[in-house]
Amino acid sequence: MWSLEHHGVMEHTDRQDAPADERWEVVIVGGGAAGLSAALVLGRARRWTLVLDAGEQSNRPAHGIGGLLGHDGLPPAELYRKGREELRAYPSVEVRDARVTGGAPEEGGGFVLSTADGDVVRAERVVLATGMTYAVPDLPGLAPLWGDTAFHCPYCHGWEARDGALAVLGADHGVHRALLLQGWSRDVVLLTDGPAELDDAERSVLWSAGIPVVERPVAGVTARDGKLSAVVFADGGELPRDGLLVFTPLAQRTGLAEELGAVLDERGAVDVDGFGRTTVPGLYAAGDVSTLMPQVATAVAEGSRVAAVLNGDVLAEHHGIAPMIPARAAA
Numbered sequence: 251m252w253s254l255e256h257h258g259v260m261e262h263t264d265r266q267d268a269p270a271d272e273r274w275e276v277v278i279v280g281g282g283a284a285g286l287s288a289a290l291v292l293g294r295a296r297r298w299t300l301v302l303d304a305g306e307q308s309n310r311p312a313h314g315i316g317g318l319l320g321h322d323g324l325p326p327a328e329l330y331r332k333g334r335e336e337l338r339a340y341p342s343v344e345v346r347d348a349r350v351t352g353g354a355p356e357e358g359g360g361f362v363l364s365t366a367d368g369d370v371v372r373a374e375r376v377v378l379a380t381g382m383t384y385a386v387p388d389l390p391g392l393a394p395l396w397g398d399t400a401f402h403c404p405y406c407h408g409w410e411a412r413d414g415a416l417a418v419l420g421a422d423h424g425v426h427r428a429l430l431l432q433g434w435s436r437d438v439v440l441l442t443d444g445p446a447e448l449d450d451a452e453r454s455v456l457w458s459a460g461i462p463v464v465e466r467p468v469a470g471v472t473a474r475d476g477k478l479s480a481v482v483f484a485d486g487g488e489l490p491r492d493g494l495l496v497f498t499p500l501a502q503r504t505g506l507a508e509e510l511g512a513v514l515d516e517r518g519a520v521d522v523d524g525f526g527r528t529t530v531p532g533l534y535a536a537g538d539v540s541t542l543m544p545q546v547a548t549a550v551a552e553g554s555r556v557a558a559v560l561n562g563d564v565l566a567e568h569h570g571i572a573p574m575i576p577a578r579a580a581a
């Protein structure tokens with residue numbers, strides 16, 4: 251595995267002395283849009299790259315991917331299947347179905363990761379592409395509609411809901427989300443699920459925009475033919491609706507990033523510089539796990555960028571020169 255004759259600058263004499271357990275140039279944790287995109291670029295750059303993926307990409311419940319150039323509306327599972335298939339062309343890349351359960355930086359550099367199957371994998375560099383959990387409201391009837399007529403992102407699913415009777419659930423960023431959703435339909439209601447803490451200015455903005463505020467507690471939703479049909483209130487009343495925008499705070503899926511030494515920002519995302527470098531040398535992040543803009547296109551772009559930056563960092567380290575893209579200042 252360790253002789254890479256074809257690429258002089260990347261020859262590593264220590265490969266002959268590699269320990270019996272695995273030590274890869276790069277391990278990517280997560281094989282969603284970000285991880286597969288990074289693997290593609292690293293494979294094309296002939297880096298020994300292992301992708302460990304638990305296969306639970308966050309948009310799997312969705313009917314299609316909205317807003318991904320060249321793949322608009324493609325079922326998410328199909329994107330991941332195609333992504334893995336493309337990687338088969340690159341012999342230095344391996345994709346494994348595995349869940350990383352722990353990790354730590356190693357003395358002298360690099361990282362060690364353990365998987366749920368009991369494997370131990372070592373890496374000179376790690377890319378975290380683990381995505382985030384989306385906290386979907388625990389509302390009776392909502393789960394089967396999630397990613398279709400109940401959605402969190404108008405850019406992803408607003409087009410399919412256009413011109414319908416829509417509602418925004420929850421007071422969190424309610425004013426902004428309601429105004430945003432009006433780009434897809436004039437018929438938008440803000441459901442604050444109980445008394446709303448809206449000031450006069452906010453109520454006035456909503457009133458001017460023609461967005462009613464309903465403060466009755468919400469008890470659930472009903473569906474017809476697999477699509478949202480109404481929002482049900484705790485008092486028994488119903489509001490017929492075709493689409494529901496819900497608020498889903500994002501959070502780290504596991505403590506892995508912190509185990510590897512990464513710092514989280516105030517949003518709970520991995521703190522990276524503009525190029526996906528974390529505060530830990532050799533540890534990178536891409537996609538939802540570190541982004542402000544959780545979308546598939548963003549994840550693909552960040553995966554691609556982090557791979558190129560990482561590759562440049564390897565070269566710089568190997569030849570003892572400064573990276574072409576300057577490293578972030580020490581924290």
Ligand SMILES: Cc1cc2nc3c(=O)[nH]c(=O)nc-3n(C[C@H](O)[C@H](O)[C@H](O)COP(=O)(O)OP(=O)(O)OC[C@H]3O[C@@H](n4cnc5c(N)ncnc54)[C@H](O)[C@@H]3O)c2cc1C
Pocket residue numbers: 279280281282283284285302303304305306307308309310311312314315316317318348349350351379380381382384396397403405406407503504506536537538539543544545546547549
């Ligand atoms: C319901 C829904 C619908 C969406 N629809 C759209 C849409 O239409 N258009 C759009 O642009 N965006 C959409 N998004 C957002 C989009 O899905 C994300 O921005 C995108 O998937 C992020 O890609 P990622 O690679 O960062 O993370 P993910 O796609 O979540 O992939 C992360 C991968 O890492 C794996 N992983 C995590 N931890 C570990 C571990 N410890 N070991 C091994 N593997 C691990 C996961 O199992 C998963 O396979 C949607 C999101 C949701 C929740």
